[in-house]
Amino acid sequence: xxxxxxxxxxxxxxxxxxxxxxxxxxxxxxxxxxxxxxxxxxxxxxxxxxxxxxxxxxxxxxxxxxxxxxxxxxxxxxxxxxxxxxxxxxxxxxxxxxxxxxxxxxxxxxxxxxxxxxxxxxxxxxxxxxxxxxxxxxxxxxxxxxxxxxxxxxxxxxxxxxxxxxxxxxxxxxxxxxxxxxxxxxxxxxxxxxxxxxxxxxxxxxxxxxxxxxxxxxxxxxxx
Numbered sequence: 001x002x003x004x005x006x007x008x009x010x011x012x013x014x015x016x017x018x019x020x021x022x023x024x025x026x027x028x029x030x031x032x033x034x035x036x037x038x039x040x041x042x043x044x045x046x047x048x049x050x051x052x053x054x055x056x057x058x059x060x061x062x063x064x065x066x067x068x069x070x071x072x073x074x075x076x077x078x079x080x081x082x083x084x085x086x087x088x089x090x091x092x093x094x095x096x097x098x099x100x101x102x103x104x105x106x107x108x109x110x111x112x113x114x115x116x117x118x119x120x121x122x123x124x125x126x127x128x129x130x131x132x133x134x135x136x137x138x139x140x141x142x143x144x145x146x147x148x149x150x151x152x153x154x155x156x157x158x159x160x161x162x163x164x165x166x167x168x169x170x171x172x173x174x175x176x177x178x179x180x181x182x183x184x185x186x187x188x189x190x191x192x193x194x195x196x197x198x199x200x201x202x203x204x205x206x207x208x209x210x211x212x213x214x215x216x217x218x219x220x221x222x223x224x
Contacts, residue, residue: 082112100130136164169213
């Protein structure tokens, strides 16, 4: 049944076209979340806010709780609250110098504040401690940070991410986007084609995460 037919059926059943549109959008959303995974979760921000409130309460009772500060900083990074995240991480630096995850989070926060070279140094320290920290995600962070500042460096970092995530549609999509920005269309097409090809070979449990990158690659490929 087409979406148009479903819309008319819902309008007839509910007696209200606006309500039918709302119900249709909800159906599309839940089907996407269940089978596709392109649309963002509407519940995640609420869960994150509850976690943040709980951690703030814990820190109000014990301001020396290092693990709670680091977890709070991680959640704040997800909200792009880079200033508070950086401040919290600075407070626990003395207790976290051997942690690759800490240096990656601090570097991400500093980059978010516009201090790209300083953030790069922190993230490179994280990678020195553990090259595979967060499955190579720090390389992706650096590639995005330098995309508009130093395209060749961005390509190098994206390539290093691709080396670690050799079965990642996301890595190939990023490479394709960077090549496109450089005007290197043939290389962009090759990377986007590889992104789609990788997705087709992935097992089911990995396809859900990579599906949106394969779709983006498909549509971007059509514009080249």
